[in-house]
Amino acid sequence: MRFKKLVLYSGGQERSNHNIHRALVSLVGPKSRIKFTYIPFCTEGSRVYYRRAVRRYSYFGVTDFHYLSVDQKFHEGELEEALRSDIIYLAGGNTFYFLKHLRKSGMLPLLRAFVESGGILAGLSAGGLIMTPHIFLAGYPGFECDENDVNLKNLKALKLVNFEFFPHYVNSKKLNNALLDYSEKTKFPIYASRDGGGIVVNGDQKTFFGETVVFLNGRKFIV
Numbered sequence: 001m002r003f004k005k006l007v008l009y010s011g012g013q014e015r016s017n018h019n020i021h022r023a024l025v026s027l028v029g030p031k032s033r034i035k036f037t038y039i040p041f042c043t044e045g046s047r048v049y050y051r052r053a054v055r056r057y058s059y060f061g062v063t064d065f066h067y068l069s070v071d072q073k074f075h076e077g078e079l080e081e082a083l084r085s086d087i088i089y090l091a092g093g094n095t096f097y098f099l100k101h102l103r104k105s106g107m108l109p110l111l112r113a114f115v116e117s118g119g120i121l122a123g124l125s126a127g128g129l130i131m132t133p134h135i136f137l138a139g140y141p142g143f144e145c146d147e148n149d150v151n152l153k154n155l156k157a158l159k160l161v162n163f164e165f166f167p168h169y170v171n172s173k174k175l176n177n178a179l180l181d182y183s184e185k186t187k188f189p190i191y192a193s194r195d196g197g198g199i200v201v202n203g204d205q206k207t208f209f210g211e212t213v214v215f216l217n218g219r220k221f222i223v
Contacts, residue, residue, distance in 0.1 A: 002048055037087070041098035063159050096138060125168065165193070180219070189214050
């Protein structure tokens with residue numbers, strides 16, 4: 001895939017993410033109407049967060065909103081509507097549960113095709129992890145991770161980027177040592193973002209919002 005538009009959010013409070021929200025919507029370019037599809041990690045309780053997303057992105061110029069949940073059956077028309085969006089947003093939550101249902105619903109190849117055709121894919125925390133080669137970091141380190149309650153064995157994800165993503169990063173000795181250790185076992189650099197920041201990928205260009213730390217081959221760098 002030679003050209004892609006992706007936004008990986010770490011998380012944090014709405015105000016601290018203003019710059020990355022603006023960058024996401026600006027990827028669409030000049031357009032009178034901007035269509036946005038919100039995909040929650042699970043249906044239960046998700047409408048509250050969807051309404052928050054509508055308020056948030058309306059402020060930045062999004063005009064049309066659509067909701068698609070993948071852990072319950074959806075109609076073909078709902079799927080077609082989602083794939084006509086300018087932006088598809090993968091919400092945060094339990095990464096294992098989310099990936100399981102994205103795969104089971106057949107959405108993974110459709111999301112890849114969406115990006116390949118010029119669509120913009122955004123992901124918050126778990127949603128960002130799902131853009132990477134695999135979601136191993138969702139369960140690592142053991143003191144700071146999602147529970148794999150669905151017993152997911154296949155951790156391969158969308159493979160839209162050639163790095164791993166660690167959201168909600170904090171600069172603690174315990175976490176740094178764990179990520180340094182893991183960086184010696186993976187072939188990919190690990191980008192660890194603090195809340196309020198993240199990464200925008202526009203073709204071959206990466207733009208970092210907030211402080212991002214790279215762990216690579218047992219070493220730590222600040223971008």
